[in-house]
Amino acid sequence: MIMDNLIEIKNMKYQYHKDKKLFEKFxxxxxxxxxxxxxxxxxSGKTTLSKLIMGILKPLEGDIILFGDNSKNMTLSEIGQGIGYVFQYPERQLFTTSxxxxxxFAEILKGEKKEAVMEKAEEMIELFALEKARDVYPFFLSYGEKKRLAIASALMSNPKYLIxxxxxxxxxxxxxxxLSMILNKLEEKNVGKLIITHDKNFIKEHGERVIHLDGGRIVKDEAN
Structure with a gap:
């Protein structure tokens, strides 16, 4: 399998503090x-694992290889260029005024052409049914609207992978x-995803592979 298509976690160790280990040789x-x-x-370690992959948390031992590059040598910005991340609580990643x-904001800051960025943003607004909220302060949105906005924002940079x-x-x-329709379209573009969820119907719809974690250990790993 081509390294550019892989995220590899090798013998990772992580613990919150001295007495609470979570991942050991994972x-x-x-x-x-x-x-x-x-x-x-x-x-069980689900969200912690995703934050370790994104570089938000750092492993005490082991390596995380993202598309062939060791995350130890990458900045958060560099990781974010390849992986889109949507927090469980979307308000943690919303920071502008509308x-x-x-x-x-982020795409224009990176130097992308404003006209193209605006065009894509309008497409996302329509796709995620945010037309009425276009000029609304994000923290005034409902939780569901914040969640949809966070996912739309993650897709603006055309990530190779989505968490x-x-x-x-x-x-x-x-x-x-x-949302399922949007994720299916991403699959057609070969954009893979790591989805943390308890939603059984969503798992059945999208989980090509289902991993069950318990106490930082993989207790089940199967094709769906």
Whole structure:
């Protein structure tokens, strides 16, 4: 398998403090062209694993190889260029004064052409049903709207891989169906995903591979 299509975690160790180990000699290989679902009880390590992959947290030992490059040698910005990340609590990644600014700010800052960025942002607004919220301060949005905005923002940079932490939380049935359609379109473009969820229907719909974590250990790893 081509290294550019892989996320590899090798013999990783991580602990919150001296008395609370979470991952010990943990290894995992993810195919970035496929969709993997991670499930497990609270405190099983799901969100912590995603933050370790993104470089938000640092392992005490071991290596995390992203598309052939060791994350130890990468900045958060460099990791973010290849992987889009959506927090479980979307307000943690919303920081501008309007929905349209949230979608365009980072891309314009990177030097992308404003006209092209604005065009894509308008497409995202329509795709995620945020037309009425276009000029609204993000913190005034409902939780479901914040979640949709966070996902739309992550897609603005055309990531090679997408990590979604509880993406269906607080979305109604119609919004979940719409999100599924968007994720299916990404699969057609070979954009893989790591999805953390307890939603059994969502797992059945999208989980090509399902990993169950318990106490920082993989207790089940199977094709769906």
């Amino acid at each position: 290894s995992l290989q993810l195919d970035c062209k496929r969709t993997t679902v991670i499930t497990g009880n609270n405190a 929905v349209i600014d949230e979608l365009t 979604l932490d509880e993406p269906t939380a607080s979305l109604d049935k119609d919004k979940i169906i719409n």
